Ligand SMILES: O=C(O)CCC(=O)C(=O)O
């Protein structure tokens with residue numbers, strides 16, 4: 007894989023200094039793959055190349071995957087070409103870390119998404135996880151459908167079962183939440199969403215666990231760097247992720263001409279924002295992910311009022327082509343809340359392509375018990391805003407997560423049991439709102 011970097015500086019520093027992503031190419035695909043350019047763009051220059059700016063010249067970008075050709079048919083979008091950042095092995099607070107943190111925050115504010123290079127270990131872990139995912143989704147339906155749990159939302163979600171903004175999604179998913187056995191105190195105390203992960207077999211469990219643990223380390227590094235970039239006290243973000251409610255979705259999307267008719271033509275997952283701090287994703291070479299850039303004109307706060315379905319059929323989407331050997335990182339609702347919109351959750355959606363697509367989204371989250379309040383002191387050197395009733399009370403992440411899963415899976419056995427046993431009421435008890443507290447069992 008080639009990184010898009012300026013020659014002459016050590017690699018990490020080069021990326022920290024020049025790691026600027028631009029959503030430059032503006033080729034737009036109509037169903038007939040006609041190229042339509044917005045006014046002011048040179049179609050020749052924009053197709054699959056970066057627009058030149060006043061920045062110093064760079065090495066030509068060489069992605070291993072084609073640029074616009076992977077966009078799912080029937081969608082209209084700009085094509086985002088993202089530079090690739092490389093993270094250090096360890097964040098120490100060096101000058102390079104500070105510069106990198108600023109560059110990452112700048113890219114998130116401008117584009118809503120960053121791309122980071124996988125190291126060799128991560129490439130191997132993703133390859134193994136992808137192979138396990140292929141193996142799992144090839145199993146007979148009955149075997150997959152048996153992988154459900156009545157206490158946790160871990161396990162299988164059939165194509166057409168997940169609902170976004172009232173419409174079925176065609177994605178087929180295996181969700182992985184914290185794998186807690188039946189003797190675990192929080193499971194015994196019937197905390198909402200807490201329970202075992204119904205793994206189909208060890209061939210799925212081991213590679214997925216290894217990959218997610220590695221992404222957990224990556225998530226912590228990104229938060230540390232984001233703290234530098236935001237100019238907030240170190241630990242302001244990471245203090246919320248002690249025993250974080252990290253989870254993941256292993257995803258398969260059918261080809262658009264081989265669906266079961268339960269969803270909306272060509273739609274893999276409808277427009278939405280995710281719930282926590284960071285979403286670190288890997289995708290195969292097929293393509294399907296679209297995002298929206300941060301915009302002053304688009305206001306939403308998913309923890310207050312659902313942002314699902316937001317602008318789904320509007321203009322302004324950016325297609326993110328798969329780039330081998332990279333993760334993308336977008337932001338979740340709690341990052342937006344903590345930073346008072348300095349960083350915003352990234353709306354995204356997935357389109358079905360002509361081939362089946364495999365992806366994995368890892369969600370780096372606060373503790374289920376965390377009650378979050380906006381960061382003190384203001385972000386990015388901006389003055390702190392006065393508190394309002396809403397910000398003083400804070401947002402309980404476990405309640406936000408539970409609300410989102412109740413909304414997405416209204417008919418799932420887990421939802422039925424949660425309601426039948428009135429587990430929701432536990433969310434307002436002090437032990438569920440105190441980080442590290444364990445239930446007192448009779
Ligand atoms: O398939 C992808 O790339 C993204 C999936 C996604 O948005 C999700 O699982 O929440």
Ligand SMILES: [Fe+2]
Nearest residue numbers: 278279280354
């Ligand atoms: Fe998502």
